[in-house]
Amino acid sequence: MSHAVPTLARPPATAAAELAALARLAGPLVAANLLQMAVFAVDVVFVARLGPVPFAAATLGVFLFHILAFGMVGLVGAAEPLIAAALGRRVHAVREVRRSFRMALWLAVAGGLVVMLVMNLAAPLLRAAGQQAEVAAQAGAFCRILSLAVIPAVASALMRLTAAALGRPGWALMVTAISLIVGILANYALVFGHFGAPALGLTGSALASVTVSVTATAAYALILLRDRRLRRFRLFGRWWRPEGSRMVEIARLGAPIALGWIAEGGLFGGAGLLMGMISVTAIDAHAVALNIAAVAFQIPFGIAQAGTIRVGFAYGAGDAAWVARAGKVAILAGIGIMVLTAALFWAIPSLLVRIYVDPASHGAVAALAVELLGVAALFQLFDGAQAVAAGVLRGVQDTRVPMMIQIFGYWAIGFATAAALGFGVGMGATGIWWGLAAGLFVVSVLLLWRWSAREVLSPLGGAAK
Template sequence: MITHEAGAPVPPANGRFAPWTTELRATFALAWPLVVAQVAQNALQATDVIMMGWLGPEALASGTLASTFLMPFFLLAVGIVGAVAPLTAQARGARNVRAVRRIVRQGFWAAIVLTLVLTPVILQIRTVFAILGQDPTLTARAEEYIQIAVLMLLPALGVIALRSLLSSFDATRVILVITVGGVIANAIGNYLLMFGPFGLPRLELRGAAIATVCTNIIMFGLFLTFVLRHRRFRRFHILLRFWKPDWPRFREIFRIGTPIGLTVLAEVGLFTAAALLMGRLGTDEVAAHAVALQCASLAFMVPLGLGIAATVRVGVAYGRQDAEGIRLAGWTAFALGTAFMVVSALTFLLFGPAIVTLFLDPNVPENQGALVLAASFLAIAGIFQLVDGAQVVAAHALRGLSDTTVPMMMAIFGYWLVGLPIAYVLGLVVGWRGIGIWIGLACGLAFVAVLLVSRFAMRERLGLLRPR
C-alpha cells in the first residue's frame, strides 16, 4: 500500500497501473518545489558572482578564489549533515517519532562538530595559497572574504538538517519559499553592503561575505521557527534535551553522510580537473566549456530534485519494510528523471547554437571561435544529460536505503579512473581537444550510472533491504 504520510495510507486504486500513477503523483508533488529551490540556490551563488564582477576583475578573481577554497569543505559537511534526510525518512516510515527528534538533534550536533573542526582549517587560506603560489594581492583580498564568510558554516549546515527533516515529511513548499526569500535577501544585502548606497559604508568583498552570513542566519531562523511552531512538526520537539547525546545515531550520521560528501567532492573534482585540462587548450575552449557547463548544470537541477525526492520516498518505504514501495519509488523517480533529461538532451542537440548566443554575443568577431566550440560541447552535453540524470537519481535512491559507501567507491572509480583518463587521452593525446574532454566526462558518468542503476536493481539480491 502506498502512503503519503506515515499512518495515513492512500486507498488503493483500481487498475494495473494505479500504484505507479499514485507514486508518480506523490513523487512529483514532493519533487517540484525541491527542483525550483535548487535552481534558486544556484541563483543565490550566481548573484554573488555577478555583483563581485561589478566591483571589477580583481574583486571577482579574489572572491572566486575564496569560494573555490571554501566550497570543498562546505560540500563535505553538507554531505555529512545531509544524512539526516534518509534517516528521518526511514524513521517516518517506521512511525518512530522519538527517532526523528534524536536524528535531527544529532544532525545539529554534527553541524557543530564540523564547524569547529573545519573553521580553523579554512582560515589557513593565506598559508595554503602561498604554498600554491597564488598572487599575494588576490590572496589578501580572498582572506578578507573568508574570515567573515566562514561564519556561515553553522547556520548553513543547520539549514541542511532542517531541510532534510522537512523534505522527509513532504513539506517542500516551505523550503521553496524560504530559499527564494533567501535569494532576494542576499541580493539586497549584497547591494547595500558591497556598494554602500544611501550613505552606508562601502565594504566590497567583506560586504558580500556579511550578506552571505546574514542570509544563512535568517534562513536558519525561518526554518527553525516553522519547525517549532507548525503543528505537524512541533510534536517532534527537536530541541528537547538538546544537550543529551545519542552516540549511535551520531555515528550513523557520519557513517552514512561521509561517503555522500566524498562522492560530491569526487564529482566536483572531476569537473574542476576538466576545466584545468581545457585551460591547457586555450581561452576559447575555457569560455565554451563554461557556457556548456552552465547549461548542463541548470538542467541537472531537475534530476537532482527528483533524486532528493527519491531518497525520501525510498527511505519511507524502507522504514516500514515495504519492498514494493521501494521498487515503485525508485523506478518512478528514475523514469521521471530520464524523461526530463531526454527533453533537455533534444533541446541541446536541436537548439544548441541558439542557446550559446545567450552567453556570448555573436556580433563580436572575437567570440566566433568560442561560439562554435560551445555549440559542439552542448551537443555532447545533450547525450551527457541522460547518463548524468540516471546516476544522480540512482545514487539518491540508494541513499534512501542507507547504502552510501559502495556507491561512493563506484563513483570515485568511475569519475577518476574511467572518465578523467578518457578525457585526457581523447582531449590531449588523440587531439580531439575540448570535444574529447567532454566525451571523457560523459563516459565516466555513464560508467557510474550503469553501476548505480544495476545496484538498485539488484538491491534484494545484495541484501540492501535488510533492516539496519
C-alpha cells in the same frame, strides 16, 4: 504517535500513485534548487563588476566553500533516510526523528568548525596551488569572512531536508525565495555602498553571503518551531542531549555521501584546471556550458532528494514491493526529465549560450560553448541517472559502495579520460568534456547495477550491504 506521520509516508497502491507522491515531494525541491542557482548567480553578477582580480579571488573562494559545504551537507544529509525510515516504521517515530535531527545538527556544528579552519587557510593553500599572490591574498581575506556562513548553510540544508521528509517540502521554495531577495539587497548595499552602508567591495560580497545563510537558517528554525505539522516533532527539544550511537550511525552513512559528492564536484573543478592549460577561451566556454548543465541538473537532483525520502519510507516500513516501485519510479522520472533537457541542448544550443555571452563580441567562446553543449546533451542522461540512482540507494541506507563507484568512475575513468582525450589525443576542450561524459556513464551504469542487484538479492538492504 502515528498521527504525526505525514500522509506521504503511506504506501501507494500503483506506480501512478507513487509517481504522484514523488512529484508532490520533488516539485518544490526542484523549484527551490533552481531558485538557489539564482542566489549563487547574484554574487557573480555583483563581484564581476569589481574587476578581474577580485572576481578571480571570489571564484576560487566560492568554489572552495561550495565543495566543502556540499560535502558537509552530504554528511548530515544522512539524517534524511534515517528520518524517512523512522516515519515508514511508525514506531516511536517522533522520538527517532528528533534523535536523528539533533545529532545531525551536532555534526553540522562540529564538522562546520573543521571546514571553517580550512577556509581560514585558503590563502596559503591557494599559493601552494600556484595561484597569483594577489589573487590568493584577496581570496584568503574573502574566505575568512565567508567561513562564518558554513555552519548556518549546512544547518539550513539539514532543516530543509527534514521539513521535506516530514511532509512540508514547500517551505524550501519560500525560504529560497527570501534568500534570493536578501542576497540581492545585501550585495547591492554592501558591495557598492547603498542604503547608507559603506562600499566594501569583495568583503561586502562575503558579508552578504553570510547574511543570506543566517537568514535562511533563522527562517527554517522558525518554521520548524511554528508549523503545525512540524512542531509536533519538537525537533529542538533536549538539543543538549548527546546520542552517541545515532551520531555514529549518521557519520557512517554520511561520510561516504560526502566523499562521493566531493569527488563529483572535484571532477568538474579538475576539468576547469585542464581547460586552463588550453586557453582562456576554453575556460570561458567551459564555464558557460557547465553553468547551463548545472541548471538542468537541479531537476534530477531534486528528484533524487525526493527519491531518497520515498524509498526511505518504504525501507522503514519493511515493504519490499514498495521499495522496488519507489526506486524504479524515481529513476525513470529522473532519466525522462533529462531526455527533455538533452533535447533542448541539441535543438537550441546557440540560444542557450546567448543568455550568457554575446556571439558578436565573444564569437570563439560562444562557438566552443555550443560544441560543448552537444556533449552535455549526452551526459545529461548519465548525470540524471547517476544522481537519482545514488538517491534511491541512500533511501535503503546504502552509501559505502556507491561512494567507491563514484570515486572510481569520476577519477579513474572520467578525469583520466578527459586528460587523455584533451591532450594525449589532441581533442582539446571537447575531448575533456567527452572524458566527463565517460565518467558519468560508468558511474550511472554501475549505480543502476547496484540498485538492480540490491532489488534482487536484498530488496530491504540487509544482505547486500
